[in-house]
Amino acid sequence: MPANRDAASRDTTSGDTANRDITNRDTANIATPVGVTIREAVAEDWPLIWPFFSTIVAAGETYALPQDLTSDEARAIWMRERPGATFVAVEGTGGTDVLGTAKVIPNQAGRGSHVANGAFMINPASSGRGVGRALAAHAVEWARAAGYRSMQFNSVVETNTAAVALWTSMGFRILATVPEGFDHPVHGLVGIHVMHKVL
Amino acid sequence: MPANRDAASRDTTSGDTANRDITNRDTANIATPVGVTIREAVAEDWPLIWPFFSTIVAAGETYALPQDLTSDEARAIWMRERPGATFVAVEGTGGTDVLGTAKVIPNQAGRGSHVANGAFMINPASSGRGVGRALAAHAVEWARAAGYRSMQFNSVVETNTAAVALWTSMGFRILATVPEGFDHPVHGLVGIHVMHKVL
Numbered sequence: 001m002p003a004n005r006d007a008a009s010r011d012t013t014s015g016d017t018a019n020r021d022i023t024n025r026d027t028a029n030i031a032t033p034v035g036v037t038i039r040e041a042v043a044e045d046w047p048l049i050w051p052f053f054s055t056i057v058a059a060g061e062t063y064a065l066p067q068d069l070t071s072d073e074a075r076a077i078w079m080r081e082r083p084g085a086t087f088v089a090v091e092g093t094g095g096t097d098v099l100g101t102a103k104v105i106p107n108q109a110g111r112g113s114h115v116a117n118g119a120f121m122i123n124p125a126s127s128g129r130g131v132g133r134a135l136a137a138h139a140v141e142w143a144r145a146a147g148y149r150s151m152q153f154n155s156v157v158e159t160n161t162a163a164v165a166l167w168t169s170m171g172f173r174i175l176a177t178v179p180e181g182f183d184h185p186v187h188g189l190v191g192i193h194v195m196h197k198v199l
Numbered sequence: 200m201p202a203n204r205d206a207a208s209r210d211t212t213s214g215d216t217a218n219r220d221i222t223n224r225d226t227a228n229i230a231t232p233v234g235v236t237i238r239e240a241v242a243e244d245w246p247l248i249w250p251f252f253s254t255i256v257a258a259g260e261t262y263a264l265p266q267d268l269t270s271d272e273a274r275a276i277w278m279r280e281r282p283g284a285t286f287v288a289v290e291g292t293g294g295t296d297v298l299g300t301a302k303v304i305p306n307q308a309g310r311g312s313h314v315a316n317g318a319f320m321i322n323p324a325s326s327g328r329g330v331g332r333a334l335a336a337h338a339v340e341w342a343r344a345a346g347y348r349s350m351q352f353n354s355v356v357e358t359n360t361a362a363v364a365l366w367t368s369m370g371f372r373i374l375a376t377v378p379e380g381f382d383h384p385v386h387g388l389v390g391i392h393v394m395h396k397v398l
Contacts, residue, residue: 057309060309060310065309110264111382112354152377152380155307175375181311181349182310
């Protein structure tokens with residue numbers, strides 16, 4: 001994959017990202033909330049991710065996923081291995097309460113695989129604690145270290161203003177808005193932003 | 200799927216598109232080249248698609264697909280059923296020589312599934328005969344009749360100027376260009392256009 005080739009050829013300070021955990025230590029410039037640890041997801045995390053993941057998907061307001069997605073289908077979509085990765089934010093250093101989760105995968109295959117795609121699901125119970133920002137910052141840093149050259153979001157629903165504001169504050173810009181790209185359950189047909197950040 | 204719901208609720212003249220062939224008769228306003236028929240692909244077409252499909256993918260100049268894609272992987276990507284469809288352009292009315300092929304699928308799942316995604320592979324041996332334009336026009340008409348509200352291309356390599364010119368002439372517009380989104384084997388990092396047309 002180009003992402004791996006890039007990782008080998010770029011000057012990074014992260015060493016072999018594929019075979020170790022990335023912790024707060026590696027991303028000291030990120031304002032991870034006190035008492036929260038971001039680490040790679042493991043299989044045992046899924047049962048703690050699925051309850052809030054399924055609630056967010058079923059609401060149908062922010063993700064273009066089937067609202068009746070099953071746990072197995074969602075797990076296949078979300079729990080990813082290299083060249084992608086999945087992260088969780090948990091309480092404390094040994095915690096298992098999942099506050100939110102992030103996924104990074106190549107946005108395209110082949111000669112488009114140096115562009116990362118990121119996706120995020122934040123447990124509503126941990127809203128307002130900065131978990132989304134910390135996960136996004138972690139995902140960006142991880143993607144950069146892994147050799148991705150940019151990160152692209154294909155489908156940010158324009159009515160999801162909190163997400164748009166967050167990504168914008170983190171240096172993502174709106175490349176385009178697909179008109180009427182999303183059939184919002186409350187607002188009807190609304191635009192979808194394509195957002196992008198050079199890493 | 201929203202596309203099916205839309206098909207049921209929209210005023211179309213096409214009847215039950217899911218259970219019949221769409222032929223030139225249905226798309227009389229499309230300049231299909233003389234002697235060429237566009238029909239839905241069947242399993243027996245794949246061995247005639249794969250030779251030129253694989254050549255195009257291996258060249259790596261226009262598609263963000265793995266250049267070592269296998270026939271089975273490609274068939275799974277390309278030969279699609281409802282709510283998508285795959286078409287072939289063949290010689291004559293009963294011909295089996297495949298001149299080119301088109302695929303239409305929902306660009307997103309769930310509440311994004313009213314936007315179609317289209318993709319096209321033209322046999323280089325039939326270049327210059329208008330096969331690409333005819334297939335694209337057919338795909339657009341089919342998608343409209345099936346209830347899709349727009350068609351989006353996520354990844355038109357900007358150096359593929361023939362494709363950009365063709366889509367533009369057919370009413371697609373460039374919504375955005377993802378900077379350095381494609382690692383072209385000759386030109387290096389070039390942009391990828393997101394293109395869009397309301398149906």
